[in-house]
Amino acid sequence: MRRLRALMASAAAIGGVLAGVTPAASLPAPGNTGQGKLTWSSCNDAATPALQCAMLDVPLDYAHPNGTRIKLKLNRLPATAPRSKQQGPILLNPGGPGDSGLWMPAYISGKIPQDVASTYDWIGFDPRGTNASEPHVTCDAHYFDAERPDYQVSKGTSQAWLEKSAKYAADCAAHWSWFLPHMTTVDNARDMDSIRRALGTQKINFYGGSWGTSLGSTYGQLFPSHVRRMVLDSIVGPTISWYDHNILQDKEHQRRFDAFAAWTAKADSVYHLGTDAATVKQKYYQVEDALRTAPVAAAPAPGRIGPAEFEDTFYGGGYNFLRWPRMATVLSAYLTRHDTRPLAIAYNSYAAPGADDGTFPAYNAVQCTENNWPRDWEFWKKDQAEVDAVAPFYTYNNMWYNAACMFWPYQGDRAGRLKITGKGLPPVLLFQATEDAATPYEGGVAMHKALPGSKLVVQNGGSFHEILFHGNACLDDAFTAYLRDGSLPSGKGFVARTCAPEPDPAPVYVTPSPTSLTAGTTLAPTDPQAVHGVR
Structure with missing residues (x-):
């Protein structure tokens, strides 16, 4: 326990000096961010020769746009339709927070009819601090090395996990104190507008899945006049705290594990x-x-x-x-x-x-910074035990994955998560499954309520997280129609269209x-x- 207290004190001391996430409301009004220029060159991708790559300079801190610069890695698959039929860039994000979007232009454009795909410039990017963007933040390259302590608190490993989580937070702060407070969803949304500016376009289209739905809705709240079309797939609720979101995940993962067990039992032969x-x-x-x-x-x-x-x-x-x-x-x-x-x-x-530890620094920098997390282990222990009683499959796994937030030095209020109202946005198309384990159904309902004029397409059941592009025509056709000419599902109820899941x-x-x-x-x-x- 003495070692754990020392680690907690170290993280707190670093945070006490450096904490301070600039609230979005106090940032300068959107103006020229001083972003760099895009110089596209071949990605030398044998599978997709037309794919082009570039790096883009953006401000580390948008409150000081002429200060330190960082770089974003981008790629694009250019539109091939006649210029008169082109519909501009569509930025793509798969979630995470922090996952690479560089695989998406070739993949998604290949999943929809080419007469629609050819009308867009498909833009993938690595979020700030991750993957091939520069710098690539690494806190502990060996954090996930096997064999790690048992997740189950009944096995006596809680102290080991508390020390491991506290040390991770302290290592992040020790090496990246200048960067971590600037990795929130708002920072990433402002990066998207720097990309828009560098592309030289007035409006962008957007597809985001999972955390990408939080990124997209945040962009739309900050820059509604720059949104042409927006699709959100498997939705993070706009008002729930990240801690409470994880509890919903635990319960939905239990449902999916139960479904797996029932499916396996039918195949006893x-x-x-x-x-x-x-x-x-x-x-x-x-x-x-x-x-x-x-x-x-x-x-x-x-x-x-x-x-x-x-x-x-x-x-x-x-x-x-x-x-x-x-x-x-x-x-x-x-x-x-x-x-x-x-x-x-x-x-x-x-x-x-x-x-290394992949996108885990970005995951923590977003989720730990954007809410006030419980700091008391006794609270976690009691609260999570109640969740584990009804959802034992995933609760403690998920708890320890997020435990660095107990010690994270940059916790704020809700500075990193804007109130989403949809004011000034065009109609947004939403996709949500009722049995999504990672982004539970409640998130899709809450986002639909927050975005006037949005249309909600629901898959009644579970199969995938991020439900588009798996060959489900009911879902994919709604996406294609919207990208083709802005057409939306015609249903008048709260749910505009209901689709069945794919067969087991x-x-x-x-x-x-x-x-x-x-x-x-x-x-x-x-x-x-x-x-x-x-x-």
Whole structure:
């Protein structure tokens, strides 16, 4: 405990000197930010030769636009339609906070009819401080290294996690105190307007998923006259605190885990894990408990897969139900064949860390800074235990992922989250699933209420987080029509259109290939969207 107190004091001392997130209301009125110019050149992308790349200088602090500059990495897929039919740039963000948008121009433009796609300049970008933008903020490159402490507080690891989280916050502050207070959603929205200015256009179009919906609505609140069309997919509610949002996530992830267990039980002839959901869930916890005693090699990733890595491998099923066959195979292989290869493959595909802490600094810099988080561990312990009683699958995993906010030195009031009113915005098109685990349904309802004139399209059920571009014509056709000519769903009720989810995946045993785990192999999800979105 003495070490933890020292770490807390260190973070507080740094924060006491440097904290101070400039409230959005006190920033100068939108003017020329002094952003740099865009010089496009080939990205040398063999799969998409037309893709162009550029770096853009923007102010670190928009309250001092002539001060320190940072760089944003952008790419674009230019419109190919005749100039008279072109509809301008559409900026793209997949969420995170902090995830790269550079994969999106080629991917999304390839998912809609080319007579529509060809009329837009598709613009991807890496948010400030992340990925290929400069600088790339790294607080602790080894934070996610396996094997990490058990998430479950009943296993006596709370002190280890508190120390780990406090040290992470202190390391971030020690190395990036000049940058972290300027990574809020408002800062990123102002970056979008710098991009608009550099593109030389009066209005932009926007597609955002997950945290990208918060980014888009914030941009629309700051710069409504510069929005032409806006699509928000899988929506973060505009009024809920990030702490409370995580509690909603816990409950929805439990629902999706229950759905996975029921789906697996129907396929007992394939997986042999039981014919009812309760038995399947018991088998899941049986494997997790076994990994506490005997972790397995994570190769080709370094380290070992213990209970924390196991949980991380499975929670992604709430984002993408196409993972369910592999997840069920992991349990079946371990319990019925004593085979750990499917577990190692799934971990490397879904949960193994990259070369550093990735977008985790940006995630914390946005969420921890934009609200007042509870600072008292005793409050967290009591409050989260109540959530865990009804949603044990994800609660403590999610709690420790966000625990750095307990110690973050730049907590503010609500300076980073504007009140969203939609004043001056054109009609916004909203997409939301009723069983979205990462951005629960309540967020879509709240955003629809906050944006007069918006239209809400609802998927009644669960399949993916970020529900567009998976081949669901009911959803995708609404997006295409809106981008084509601004047409909106004609329904007059609160929900303008209701769509069914995609059918459940076929239950198949995913047999490992002989080369699945060769040294140096990099395994990745088949769908780029699988790894994006508010955790």
